[in-house]
Amino acid sequence: MTPRLVYQVNLQQAFGGGEVYTRFFTLALIELGYRVVLFVNRKADFWELLLPAGVDLVRVDGAADVLPQLQQEKSLIVTQTALDADAAQWVAERHLLCGFVHMPLYDRDPGGLKRYHHLWAVSQHVLDSVRARGHGHVFAEPMYGVADPRRGAAAGALFARSEYDWDRRKLRDRLLGLTEPWWRVHQSKTAFEKRAGLTLGIVSRLTPIKQFPLMFGTLAPVIAGFPEINLEIFGSGGYASLRDLRTSLAPMATQARFWGHQPDVAAVYPQLDYVLSGLPEKEALGLNLIEAQYCGTPVLAVHAPPFTETVIEGESGFMFDDPRQDAGASFAQLLRRLQSGAARPDPRRAARHLERFSFAAFCTRVARALASAEAAHPAQT
Numbered sequence: 301m302t303p304r305l306v307y308q309v310n311l312q313q314a315f316g317g318g319e320v321y322t323r324f325f326t327l328a329l330i331e332l333g334y335r336v337v338l339f340v341n342r343k344a345d346f347w348e349l350l351l352p353a354g355v356d357l358v359r360v361d362g363a364a365d366v367l368p369q370l371q372q373e374k375s376l377i378v379t380q381t382a383l384d385a386d387a388a389q390w391v392a393e394r395h396l397l398c399g400f401v402h403m404p405l406y407d408r409d410p411g412g413l414k415r416y417h418h419l420w421a422v423s424q425h426v427l428d429s430v431r432a433r434g435h436g437h438v439f440a441e442p443m444y445g446v447a448d449p450r451r452g453a454a455a456g457a458l459f460a461r462s463e464y465d466w467d468r469r470k471l472r473d474r475l476l477g478l479t480e481p482w483w484r485v486h487q488s489k490t491a492f493e494k495r496a497g498l499t500l501g502i503v504s505r506l507t508p509i510k511q512f513p514l515m516f517g518t519l520a521p522v523i524a525g526f527p528e529i530n531l532e533i534f535g536s537g538g539y540a541s542l543r544d545l546r547t548s549l550a551p552m553a554t555q556a557r558f559w560g561h562q563p564d565v566a567a568v569y570p571q572l573d574y575v576l577s578g579l580p581e582k583e584a585l586g587l588n589l590i591e592a593q594y595c596g597t598p599v600l601a602v603h604a605p606p607f608t609e610t611v612i613e614g615e616s617g618f619m620f621d622d623p624r625q626d627a628g629a630s631f632a633q634l635l636r637r638l639q640s641g642a643a644r645p646d647p648r649r650a651a652r653h654l655e656r657f658s659f660a661a662f663c664t665r666v667a668r669a670l671a672s673a674e675a676a677h678p679a680q681t
Contacts, residue, residue, distance in 0.1 A: 303333055303334055303335040304333065304334050304335065304376075305334070305335050305337065305371075305375055305376070306329050306334045306335070306336050306337070306375075306376045306377075306378055307337050307338075307339070307366075307370060307375055307376070307377045307378070307395075308322065308325070308326065308329075308336055308337070308338045308339070308377075308378050308379070308380065309338075309339045309363075309366060309377065309378070309379040309380065309381065309383070310322045310338065310339070310340055310341075310379075310380035310381055311339070311340065311341045311360070311362065311363065311381045312341060312344065312380075312381055313341050313343045313344050314344075314465055314505075315344075315346050315505075315561075316505045316507070317402070317505070317584075317585070317587045317588075318380050318381070318400075318402050319344075319346070319350065319380075320350075320445075320448065320587055321380065321400065321402065321422070321445060321587070322338070322350075322380045323350050323351060323448065324445065324446040324448050324659065324662065325378075325380075325400075325666065326338065326351060326352070326355055327352060327659070328659070328662055328663045328666045329666070330352065330354065330355075331659075331663050332663060332666065332667055332670075335354075335356075336354075336355050336356065337355075337356040337358060338351070338355055338356065338357055338358065339358050339359075339360050339365075339366045339369075340357060340358070340359055340360070341359070341360070341361075341362075342359040342360060342361055363383055363384065363387040364387070366387075367387060367390055367391065370391070370394070370395065374394065374395050374396065375395050375396070376395070376396050376398065376670075376673075376674075377391055377395045377396065377397050377398065378398045378399065378400070379397075379398075379399040379400070380399075380400050380402070382399055382401075382410040382412050382413055383397075383399075383412045383415075384410075384411065384412050385411040385412045385414070385415060387412065388412035388413070388414075388415035388416060389412075389415045391415075392415045392416065392417060396417055396418075396673060396674065396677055397415065397416050397417050397418075398416065398417060398418040398419070398420065398669075398673050399413070399416050399418075399419055399420070400419075400420050400421075400422060400443070401413070401419050401420065401421045401422065401426050401430055401584075402422055402426075402584050402585075403426070403509065403582070403584050404425060404426050404429040404581065404582060404583075404584060405426070405429040405430055405432070405433045406429050406432070406581070407582070409433050413435060414435070416437060417437060417673060417676065417677050418437055418438070418439060418669070418672070418673035418676065418677075419435055419437060419438040419439065420438075420439045420443050420669050421438060421439070421442055421443065422442065422443050422444065422445060422584050422585045423442045423444065423584055423585045423605070423606040423609055423610075424442045424605065424606070424609055425583075425584065425585075425605035425606035425609065426442070426584050426585070426606070427441075427442050428605075437676075439668075439669045439672055439673070440672075441665065441668070442609070443662070443665055443666070443669065444585065444609075444610075444656060444657060444661075444662065444665070445585055445587055445590060445657060445662065446657060446658070446659050446662045447590050447591050447593070447594030447654065447657045447658070448591070448659075449565050449566035449569065449591040449594060449595055450564070450566045457491060457492075457567075458491065458492035458534075458559065458562055458564075458567055458568060458571070459489055459490065459491050459492070459559075460489065460490040460491075460492075460558075460559050460560060461536075461559065461560030461561060461562065462536065462560050462561075463506070463533070463535070463536050463537070463542055463558045463559070463560040463561075464536060464537070464538070464539060464542060465505075465536045465537055465538055492532075492559060492571065494571055495530045496528070497528035497529055497530055498526075498528065498529045498530070498573050498574075498635075498638060498639065499529075499530050499532060499571070499572050499573045499574075500523075500529060500530065500531050500532070500572070500573065500574050500575075500576050500600070501531070501532045501533070501534065501568070501569075501571070501572035501573075501574070501575050501576065501597075502531070502532075502533045502534065502535060502575070502576055502578075503534045503535060503565055503568055503569065503572075503575055503588045503591070503592065504534075504535045504578070504588045505535050505536065505537060505561075506533075506535050506536060506537025506538075506541045506542060506545060507537055507538075507541060508541060508582075509578075509582040509583060510578030510579070510582075510583065511578050511579035511582060512541075512545050512548070512578050513541075513544035513545050513547065513548040514548075514579060514624075515548075515578055515579050515623060516545065516548035516549050517548045518623040518624065518627060518628045519623055519628050519631055520548055520549050520550070520551045520552045521551045521552075521628075522623075522628040522631055522632045522635070523551075523552045523555060523635070524551040524552040524555070525632070526635050526639065527555065528639075529555065529635065529639075530555050530556075530557075531549075531552070531555055531556040531557070531576075532556075532557055532559060532571070532572065533556060533557065533558045533559060534559045534560070534561070534562050534565070534568050535560070535561060536560050536561040542558075565588075565591065566591075566595060569591065569592045569595035569596070569597040570595060570596065570597065572592075572597050573597075573644065574597065574598055574599060574600045574617070574618075574638075574644075575588065575589060575592035575597055575598075575599045575600070576599070576600050576601075577589060577599065577600065577601035577602055577607055579602060579622070579624075580601075580602045580604040580605060580606065580607055580622070581604070583606055583607075584606060585606055585609075585610065586601070586606060586607060586610055589601060589607065589610055589611060589617075590610055590657050592647075593610075593611075593616045593617070593647035593648075593650070593653075593654060594647070594648075594654060594657070596646055596647060596648050597647070598616055598617040598618070598644060598645045598646070598647055599611055599616065599617035599618075599647075600617060600618055600619075600620065600631075600634065601617060601618075601619055601620075602619065602620060602621070602622050602623075603619035603620060603621055603622070604622060607619070610657075612647075612650050612653050614645060615645055615647065615649070615650040615653065616645060616647035616650045616653060616654075617645060617647065618634055618637075618638075618645075620633075620634045
């Protein structure tokens, strides 16, 4: 019997949480008996290392290149990056069009989403924002995700790498990107060693939605008052994001180190005492926090959605009030608790909580989402 076919679309050029999500969604489809054809951006160079064998990988320049390559009979199309209104309309007239929503829609609402038959939100926080925008064609439960820190990467040591994601469309970034290998080679290849004291970590792409510069504008002076607390930053970002983050960290500059993107993040989490979230409202899920808990590292997160969905207070980490509301007073109080000997949680003991983010649980949700979409549009299948 020929496996059912799913076309999947992810046209991002840079690697981030949506690409990790594409990986474990693809694994779930294969587990459920589907054959997967994945359309990706021609400039994205990480997919071969990220995906399992058996996925048909098709490289394109944009959405316009995807449409002619879909088979004529009605098929299931699932997007990880939303199609624009015209492309979504074209696909929806011929196929069953479903899509993941990876970001809250409070400040944005891509026009193409109105043409979709079914939308799948990655958290309740995102689901609420989709409904607030008036989209009725949304699966009634959050999809969440999978704790998959290995991501197919080989285990390796942690060395300092570039913390920059150069945007080759910008002349400044092209020039800086060309000169970076020259000045990098003149730096020693520094291996990570944990410093004495309490180690907080960021394991994330350093993108605007995390709002790290805004958060550290308040928290950096607080952390500076605890000189035995260190901040280790594993991740990369654009030139402006790194510039703004370094500026915000100035009060505690000697306590913070940048290590760049690490292929094996499973090796990062055990080196940290706590993983720190960014600010909440633009965040969709926080896969990094889920991965940290899976690896046994507790997290420190702002007490707000979506983190209230993914962190159990006192069991998988600790929460603090939004520093924009209390000038960091709650965070300072939390740091004093940690330094005075507060018991460090082991998230792996929160088995029922972590089960929500297991591959088996995700496969079950994917099966329900697919069944719901096909039941709502039987003429399309």
